[in-house]
Amino acid sequence: MTSPLWDKGNTDVDRRLMEFTAGEDVILDRQLFIYDIAASIAHVRGLGTITVLSQDEVTRLVESLTSLREAFSSGSFQLDERFEDGHSAIEFYLTQALGELGKKVHTGRSRNDQVLVAQRLFLRDALHRLARNCAAIADVALHRARQERDIPMPGYTHLQRAVPSSLGMWFAAFAEAFIDNGNLARSTASWLNSNPLGTAAGYGVNLPLPRDQVSAELAFERLQVNPIYAQNSRGKFEFQALTALLQALLDTRRLAWDLSLFTTEEFAFVELPDAYTTGSSIMPNKRNPDVVELLRAATSPAVGAINELISLLSLPSGYHRDLQNTKGPVLRALNRGLTAIELIAPLLDALRFSPDALRNAISGPMHATDHAVDLTGQGVPFRDAYRQVAASLDQFANRKPEDSLQARISPGGCANLLLEQLQSRLQQLTQAL
Missing domain, CATH: 1.10.275.10 (Fumarase/aspartase (N-terminal domain))
Known part of the structure; x- marks a missing residue:
């Protein structure tokens, strides 16, 4: 060395x-x-x-x-x-x-502000990368939502069949989630886009450093003015970047859980492309959803890194060598998380759902809520309508899921998905990147 x-x-x-x-x-x-x-x-x-x-x-x-x-x-x-x-x-x-x-x-500089500025630039790029990938996911999900907006699909609560839903609503849910995640990543990038270079070891230097000039060259939005705060922000800004990443990974995990269930033979709602599955080392009949399961696990490094930072950042003001140990978990979590998120848009594009399996999973009693709401339109108090419907669930055996979807006209409902609003939000996000 x-x-x-x-x-x-x-x-x-x-x-x-x-x-x-x-x-x-x-x-x-x-x-x-x-x-x-x-x-x-x-x-x-x-x-x-x-x-x-x-x-x-x-x-x-x-x-x-x-x-x-x-x-x-x-x-x-x-x-x-x-x-x-x-x-x-x-x-x-x-x-x-x-x-x-x-x-x-x-x-005129210290390793303290040198590492701060390098990490700040890295975090800014990582968050922009996150935002772009979130926008790409939302774009594919919105496209699928338009294509398959009227395909019936069972809606679940507590993992129990609840009410008729649609494949369009399912895709639109993830479109809106990743639009929000992209906006959070973008705003977080702006929040941390301040220049610590020129604060040296945390107390400034006896030189008239042109910090505004350096900030402009490195495309920082503003100075991180106070040298002590610059040191105190190490780990704090990384924590916020990880939080933005975690928000996207939480939706990734939910998506992966849905697909893990929907690809089982018990559901048989969707097939994964072969590229997203692997074979068993011993069972010739198996194709395993390994990529989806690893997407589900991608939250773990981010959660672990956040916890590491929380445990490290119990420090007084100024630089302490403990802060060196924030670097590893942050870089590992961002690399793993971003790699996972980059796989989602092509996965969503390649999914092939079975409309028949989705429709056949909608049973008669799932129309009960619609009927109870219909009765309120006839003047029946909802609680009375609820009990009346619950007493005769067998009356809905011949109802068609398509009729339920067409009647769900509340804003955001199956017949009124407001995809144009989501498209407008996505366009605003994309233009800002």
Whole structure:
């Protein structure tokens, strides 16, 4: 491992302690490295603005940082165990390439605000990615809702058959959910889109850093003004990003649960595409919904990461090394969650439902609620109508599900799904991304 950035030249570094304190930073920083480089370029240009660096020095440093980004992207530069973390790798590369000039890159900043800004940029991109995928899911779900709006389907409460519903309503439910999830991800990205770079170790520096210029270059909406708050926000902003992710994953889990049930032979409502199933290692007759089941489990890393952050963030103001341990759970949860969510839109598009199986699962007593409401239109108090209908459930044996759907005219009901409103909301979300 290269010498740590904090080494003053007279420290006998215990490698076991170094490995413990560095942890898995250098591995995790592979996901943050391009953001660290981008922030370093903006910082260097800022130092040029206040003449801490000459324009020639700025040009040489920016060219070397750009070369490092290209080398890392191509794989010719490896972020590996030679380095304590990504920050030390940047300084090592620049010093190797530019000698003494490379050592100037850290002027006016700390690893504290350096990691903050890299993670902030990563979170912003991750949330935009989440929002785009939520919009894609909603788009497919709305398309299916229009196509299959009139196909009867049993509606359940307590996993018991309750009232006639429609496949259109089922798809529309997930369309609206993911429109909301996309808007939450977008607003969360805006909420955390503030620039901590230039706050150093949490108390500012004795240089007139052009923080507004750096913020504009990195597309931040505003400064994170107070240096102490910048340090206190580490983990807090990550927590909020995970919360937005979890909201989408909760709907993913509900969708996956529905499909897990609906694909069983007992329901036989829908077939999964072969690409979303696997075979048994011992039973030749089996095709298992493994992808759907793993989608159902995708909430676990996010919940675990949120709990890890809650347990870590019981700290006084300022930076503490404990905060290093927020990085791993956040990156793992976002990667796993986003990978799962990216599978949903093509899955929804490929589902093939059985209209006959859906319709045949609607039994006569499921029309009882409709009839009770009909009686209230004739002046019968609802509670009396409820009892009257309950006493003679066999009278509904010949009712048609289609008649029930057509009569459900309340806003959002089967005959009035308000898909145009949902489409308008989706369009607003898409235009904002």
